[in-house]
Amino acid sequence: MTQKTLIIGNGRCARETAEALLAGGNDIIVAAKQMPLFSFPINDLEARQVEMLTGTQIFSCRGTVWNFDIIFVRDGEKLYRSVKNIVIAEDALRKPNFSLYGLKSCSHVISLSGVTESLSDAPDKSLNFSEIKKAVFLTGLKEESHPLILEEIMQACLRLQSEFHIRTYILTKNLKVAGNGLESLYKKTRASGTVYVKFTETLPEIRQESNGSITIEFLDEITGEKFRLSPDLTVADETISPCEETANLAEIFRLDRDKEGFLQSDNVHRISVFTNRKGILAADGSRGIQSPADEMTDAANAAVSLLRPAADSPETFEDRAEIRKDRCVRCLTCYRACPYRAVILNARPYVCAPACESCGICAAECPRGAIEIRHLNNADISEQIIKAENAAPKGDKFVPFLVAFCCRRSAAQASDLASRMRHHLPQGLCIIEVPCAGSISHSHLFSALNHADGVLILTCHEGNCHSETGNLRAQKRAAQITEILSMTGFEKERILVKTLASNMGKEFAEITSQFEEKMTALGPNKSLIF
Missing domain, CATH: 3.40.50 (Rossmann fold)
Known part of the structure; x- marks a missing residue:
């Protein structure tokens, strides 16, 4: 039986999860389409514990917890690996909303990520802030924006004003400050000089000239006065969604998704990193829109879940569903009905005990009554009822x-x-x-x-x-x-x-x-x- 854990992703959360599992003595496989943003010190121990599969794509998955058989494809070649657990920690996709505002990206118009990257310590900064006197941030004017986007905008405004003395404006429709610490951050930006312009009935008119410069005209709904802004820099907000690979991973691993397409259904029992399948965890942008702090929390939760002693051992399982061969006609109703994907297809369907949650849905759905779970068959239930009736x-x-x-x-x-x-x-x-x-x-x-x-x-x-x-x-x-x-x-x-x-x-x-x-x-x- 394999003892390896597969980590899918190449971001900070994937790195933190990998390091925690390594520290706990686990062998890991890190798989990513692109070169991971991290590496590990190579010594004899870690060389044995870590396998990096870069430039790979997952082709298929069979099996269940304790024994997932994965096929990867790299440069047309198939690679076969077996793992006991899987952590999907792909980054979410961020799409700048230039088109929503009728804008084109240029030196005067950039995305929110462009600003935050330029404010970071990265050596290849794309902006020269000394040439900027006035910056306008557009958020939530056409579509509802996520509180994380507003937090990043307000953090950027604070730094632009305090470090570069740039006058900042935030144009928005529905200001979402219900997130953790956002109300306080909002007050700080107001105190530092950020101007908020909120629209309820009318929207600003945004024009982009041939040279890329922007003019914004709007009616102030409080004073009734018309205003015009000609910012040196216009920043468009972004829409955060699952990465392009998420839908493919959901199909391969047979995972439920929420209405936005992330790898967790809207179910309290999936909090924080669990999915509908035992042994497969979803973290970071794979399961939702996450802040940097949330990413680290997900990494810790994933590692703790995998490092703690297992509640079930793979050898002994009680009250799990069993399919009677003498009654099964291979209609595959159980395969389609099982919410935990515990029914495996070989010559005939069978229930993989480690993956079964004993929910009984397969037994209730089976048209032949071929599936049995201890204490749940009709005779046992009838006996309880008759005893209570007497x-x-x-x-x-x-x-x-x-x-x-x-x-x-x-x-x-x-x-x-x-x-x-x-x-x-x-x-x-x-x-x-x-x-x-x-x-x-x-x-x-x-x-x-x-x-x-x-x-x-x-x-x-x-x-x-x-x-x-x-x-x-x-x-x-x-x-x-x-x-x-x-x-x-x-x-x-x-x-x-x-x-x-x-x-x-x-x-x-x-x-x-x-x-x-x-x-x-x-x-x-x-x-x-x-």
Whole structure:
């Protein structure tokens, strides 16, 4: 079994991650299309620990955590490597918004990155600040700008004014100062002399002459006066997006992306550097728009995640999904449904135990019932329900017997919290804890309805499901069964789907108590006899 970690990227975050892993005794492979912006001192130890693959492109990936088989391509030649973990730490792409403002890049018009690079200690500075008396920064006038862009603009203004005595102006539409320290930075720039011009109804008219010089005319919305600026330097803001390689990496590694295309879905369980696949981490500009401080934090988080003792060993795994060969017809439903990409295709599909999160979605989706997870099969669930039904209070007064399917990560914990807080809970409540609401199959629901007066499905909030769509799958199955059975006279109110978080003990008690009242009013469930 390989012990190497693959790091994809050539920026600061990739370097910091690599150095931390080396310090922890890990062997690493650094892969980048271009020559990395960093190098390591070469000694006997590090020569054995580091392999630099420059000018390479990732062609394919098979396998899962502990054993990813990667094929690289370099100069038409295929290179084969096996690694246990992968860190994707590509820099984000920054595109100057010249065209949004009808501008062309020249000595009078540059990007924000051009200014920050010229203000750095780089020897090949492109600007001679001694020749500049007035500088205008354009940001957020045509499209919403990210707070990181505003921070960089304000930092640049402070330095231009304090070090070069350049008068600075910031023309903007929606000034975003909600980021960490931005309000204070805004006040500093105002105190140092930066002039802010904010537009709400009208936008400035920007003209670029043939020689590249800029004239900006606008109506001040406070005083109603017309103004004209002829800056020596006009700086356009930038749009930050995933690099061009991100989409390709997402497809190769089968990673979920957010609406902007970064390698993390909008899911709290992915914070800070995790993806939907075990063993693959996303850091730096691969997972979102990051400040330099964020990049270093990502590097530390990635290194800590990989250096800490593993919770799972590759040899022993309990409660993982297993595909029964005698029932599987190779329809590949499990392969498509698994949110963690734990189903591997060989002659027939099989579940790679180290990658499986035991969410149960594959088992619930399998049309042949060929996938089994310990304690989650229909017989085990039915046994729990029957045992609870036999223990439910009996008497002349009707007490509804309720079955609540509760996600282990949310509603089950809310149930425990409600009990500890001594909230009132229904007498006839049977709680069935499941690994994910997506594991609740049609068979589970029919088994519950065969005994219960009402069935609750309590899932995570949308965007909070560890399995991404387990809550939505549960809602869909409940709606399907409700619609079908309503044609037989079944009351739709007997099935209820609600969302909860793990800290919502009070809400759990309220939902179950209100459901009990509704079932008491409806009376015993006599619609279904299986």
